[in-house]
Amino acid sequence: MGAEIRADGLVMTYGDVRAVDGVSFTVAPGEFFGLLGPNGAGKTTTLEMVEGLRKPQAGSVRIDQYEPWKREPALQRRMGVQLQSSSFFERLTAREQLDTFGALYGVAAGRTDEMLEQVGLVDKADVRTEDLSGGQKQRLSIACALIHDPDVVFLDEPTAALDPQARRNLWDVLRSINDSGRTVILTTHYLDEAEALCDRVAIMDSGKILELDTPAALIRGLDAPVRISLAPGTLDVGVARDIANGDAVTHEPEVDGDGALTITTRDPSRILTELARRDALAGLSVKGASLEDVFLELTGREYRA
Template sequence: MSTPALCIRGLRKAFPKVLAVDGVDLEVARGEVFGLLGPNGAGKTTTLEIIEGLTTADAGEIEILGLTWGRQGQEIRSRIGVQLQSTSLFNKITPREALDLYGSYYPRRRNTQELLELVQLVEKADAYHITLSGGQMQRLALALALVNDPELVFLDEPTTGLDPQARRSLWDVVRRMKGEGRTVVLTTHYMDEAEALCDRLAIMDRGQVIATGTPASLIAELAIPSVVELTFEGTAPDPAPFAGRLGQPVERRADLWEIPTPDPKALLPRLLEAAEGAAIPFQQVHIRRATLEDVFLHRTGRSLRE
């Protein structure tokens, strides 16, 4: 148990037109839920696929459960569970059959019925794969990732495209995995998901890890625990003149202005006075805690969703 679940050094992968992974180092301890957070195209999926053995890296070292791909590939495969970003199965296979079949590839396997119950697919157990909804397909993919009772589970964007309720139920399954002592590595571009699920995070952008830590420590490092938001009807006006008047940076995002501050209580009266003086037509004022979104914005100058 002393070796980490996953240890990566200097991982690099270039595709003909893009440097997808540019020197990534990661270490994931056993039993933790580790998140790779970043916008689309940050290199999360490529990193994961290299770890899973689907893509070969140009350079770098990977140790998975103390094993390496070169000689111990089969043992790695039998001890990890993988959910791909899109799991394409044979159209006319049922969840029960898929779990039985994929389970048969492993030396150790979990009971199919138990897995169906875990991901709440008992009612759809005998329906053809093509007839399942997006959420049901994702839950089946999750069950398939658990079919070999893996020590280490990789989930690539497990909740993308799901409705809020389906996301919550998937989160529950991930928490159950952690409860069972498994290590989970997941990618996401939802900051709320990363905050809700992950013990530790690596924030990725343009093929590089730009920050690592617990969600709380990453936010704390910002030293701006709060953000005051002014919302407008329609697109927010240019904040530059107002920022000058206020003597503090103001950022515009779609229909709102954001003013990061370590002390909202002190800012608020000044802000309202300045806004009234400049006749700013804002609708509402919100004060919120800083999030991972703000961490990303602060470090890259760009929003996660861009």
């Protein structure tokens, strides 16, 4: 299970637009790898070159020893692809869709029941796809990509437009895909999703990779302050100001409209020790930097169409 992916200096232009500009990365067998970036960053075009849907204008990409754009049958059988927008055969049930996809790969009929179980659609097996919810269609799309038991799986925004509950349920499915040893490449606009699922992420913008590392390492590298919030009435503002006194604090304690008090600091251990000494930990919350903060620091905060 799993496959190594090597992209080296990938380039793709559309007229005067350099959509992908010298992108290089390696994905190890069995790794869950994320491609992140704002709209127009070049994520999907990069993914399409790695999948073999587009031939790079420059550079190279290999999945193990194969060049994907050559569409060699030996590699095609090892790949599973879930696109941003999936289309199903009309008027077929979920079971019939999977049977049809499986037949294209010569998969035994029993595989359909296995996949319905894996993506939690057993009770929807005889429902036509047009009558499934958005989350159910996404899970069926992933099942179709996995029906032939591929070694490497490409997921292009698999949880787009899903409600929070459906997203979290789908995360369990995605984790199980990777836990079985498959190599997974994911693109997503949900930074919490990438932080929760990916072993490493590459943050792209303007066709280039800006940073590539584990989510934890990228967050540590940001060196952002920690926000410690106290429930209303827990501590007097003057006392909080005394506790927060020192160079490690970046801002004066803040009080919101509900009376909750927040101390922003680069020395959280000292602040928390002082709060514990005053028995002021009830209702406390501590929030450090996230992958979203790294993303915004690298790509900016301006609106992208």
